[in-house]
Amino acid sequence: MTGAAERMRDRQMTDGMALNPAGPDLAEAMPPGVLREIEPRHLEEPRGRYHGHAGLLAAPHNVEEVAAVVRACAAARIGIVPLGGGTGLVGGQIMQDGPLPLLLSLERMHAxxxxxxxxxxxxxxxxxxxxxxxxxxxxxxxxxxxxxxxxxxxxxxxxxxxxxxxxxxxxxxxxxxxxxxxxxxxxxxxxxxxxxxxxxxxxxxxxxxxxxxxxxxxxxxxxxxxxLVPPPAANGVALIVVPDPAAALDLLSLAGRQLGDCVTAFELISGQGPRFQMEKMPDLRQPFDSAPDWMVLIEIGLPRGLEPDTALEALFEAAAEAGLALDGLIAQSGQQAADFWRLREEIPEANRLIGAISSHDISLPLSEVPGFIEDAGAMLADMGNMRINCFGHLGDGNLHYNVFPAKGRDRAEYDDIRKRIQASVHEMVVARGGSFSAEHGVGRLKVADLERWGDPARLQAMRAIKAALDPLGIMNPGAVLA
The missing domain is CATH 3.30.465.10 (Uridine Diphospho-n-acetylenolpyruvylglucosamine Reductase; domain 3)
Incomplete structure (x- = not known):
């Protein structure tokens, strides 16, 4: 049993609210036609780090059936783990320990x-x-x-x-x-x-x-x-090679000055991502013969009457003049734009094929990003020979900072320092005013991180809200709060 699960169990026992396992008695209380067979996909997450367990799977057709399922679980004091598409990466949809929960899938409510x-x-x-x-x-x-x-x-x-x-x-x-x-x-x-x-x-x-x-x-x-929003009349996509993350940040400011709120996406890509793709996905088309150390993928959406190519060319010229751009490509067709985006979107798959030692979904104040990347790289170099793939949504300060074994080595060789790597990266992020969970949530993976670095007054308020709305502790027990 994990430390977080033990704390959840102890809290429930102290409050006299121990949860019960989902079983035949609960099955009889379910609305007709709601129960389904549990399949392996319901108990796994994309990276294979978590393997859960459950007693029943309910897949309601409408909100009234959801309400009936929740009422039955509340009456029997049985935990409920909500299940969407199963794409979460922090274990929020997977319960490994404790009494068997009911999995509540929303897949039938798809209108x-x-x-x-x-x-x-x-x-x-x-x-x-x-x-x-x-x-x-x-x-x-x-x-x-x-x-x-x-x-x-x-x-x-x-x-x-x-x-x-x-x-x-x-x-x-x-x-x-x-x-x-x-x-x-x-x-x-x-x-x-x-x-x-x-x-x-x-x-x-x-x-x-x-x-x-x-x-x-x-x-x-x-x-x-x-x-919803009206779609832009025209979109443009470009890959721009930059000297370093500091130049990428300056390029973001330049794009804001020249294009205002027409910048739709601004993605930072380190050369390690394309190098992993070349190693594990050789059929994936690469825009450059050798991977630049740092690139930016930028997409703009313009109103009618403005030309994206003209706007991106002007941006590149200004960036080159300021020493912020070393090379670049502007997509000349929808297919080329899609190819540029595929380069970015396949980075996680190449990462998976390599096998990370430790992955981090972090956010930082924009001005702190370049310093963090430099200092974190130096810190990890002192710990051992590892490769770093840093990429993500620079426009909003969200980085995916992932650490991999040196070429020719297996990630299992780093098991003794994996937790130290994660704790050190997160500590450095928090010290710079950042967050150790930018967009993936807390789930079960980062419960201990929230307890360690969360503001005490905020955590106290969160627990009070949880106790007020869910006094039985049946809603996704063990997730977010221990």
Missing amino acids: VRDVYPQENVMIAEAGVTLQSARDAAKDSDRLFPLSLASQGSAQIGGVLSTNAGGVNALRYGTARALCLGIEAVLPDGSIMHDLKRLRKDNTGYDLRDLLIGAEGSLGIITAASLR
């Missing part, structure tokens, strides 16, 4: 209930995949701008429950910024009907924002009112 193009609003159920939501918006000549590499599998409920970010957060914000209202089932089985389509609503506490990012620990999001 786009309505689209209001004039209002720029969509009503989508929690099981709608992000790709399906984007497609439905496109059918109405609108854009749902949240974009993730896993959007073919990630579901709206999970996206909101983790407050996912993605590549377009620079311009459009995270999932929270794109949600106007939610429908949710609270821990007592009551249904909160708050699918408002309003931009302004000052009528008390914002429970929508409380449930978004709570990772299912305070309730089950079953549907959401999502904010």
Whole structure:
């Protein structure tokens, strides 16, 4: 049993609220047709680090059935682990220890209930995949701008429950910024009907924002009112080689001055990412014969009447004159733009094939990014011979800072220092005013980190909210808070 699981068990026992395992008695209390067979995919996460267990799997068809399932679990004091597309990377959807929970899958709730193009609003159920939501918006000549590499599998409920970010957060914000209202089932089985389509609503506490990012620990999001935007009239994509991360940051400022809020994405790519791809994915087309040490992938979206190529050429010329750009390519077709983006989107797959020692989803104040990259690299060099693949959404300060074994060595050889690597990186991030969880959430993987570095007053308030809304502790036990 992990330390976090032990703390959760001890708290429940102290409060006289020990959870029971899901079993035949609970099965009899389920609505007809809700239970499904548990498959291996329901108990695994993408990187294979967590393997869970569960007693039952319920897949309701509608919010009333979700409410009935939650009421039955509350009456029997049985834990509920919400399950979306299963793409989370911090173990929030996987319970390894403790009494067997009920898995609550939202995959059958996959309807786009309505689209209001004039209002720029969509009503989508929690099981709608992000790709399906984007497609439905496109059918109405609108854009749902949240974009993730896993959007073919990630579901709206999970996206909101983790407050996912993605590549377009620079311009459009995270999932929270794109949600106007939610429908949710609270821990007592009551249904909160708050699918408002309003931009302004000052009528008390914002429970929508409380449930978004709570990772299912305070309730089950079953549907959401999502904010749409008109799509840009024209998009442009470019890869620009920069001397170092400091130059990339200066290029971001230059792009802001020249293009305003038309910069949709600004991704930092270290040369290690393409080198891993060359090693493990040789068929993937690379834009340069040899991988530059640092590149920026920039996408812009312009209104009608403006030419992206002209804007990107002007940006490159100004950057080159200032010593911020060493080389660059501007996509000359939709296919070339897609190829540039594929280079970025396949970095995690190449990482997986190499096998990381320790992966970090971090965010920093923008001005701290270059110093962190330099200092963290020096710190890890003192620990041993390792490779670092640093990439991510520089526009909003979110880096994926991943540490890999030296070429020819296996990550198992570093097991004795893996925890020290993670703790040292996170400590350095927090010392610079950053966060050890930028967009993936806390889940179960980072519960101890939150306890160690979280503000005490904030943690106390979080525990009070959890106790008030979920006094039985049945909602995703062991996730977020120990």
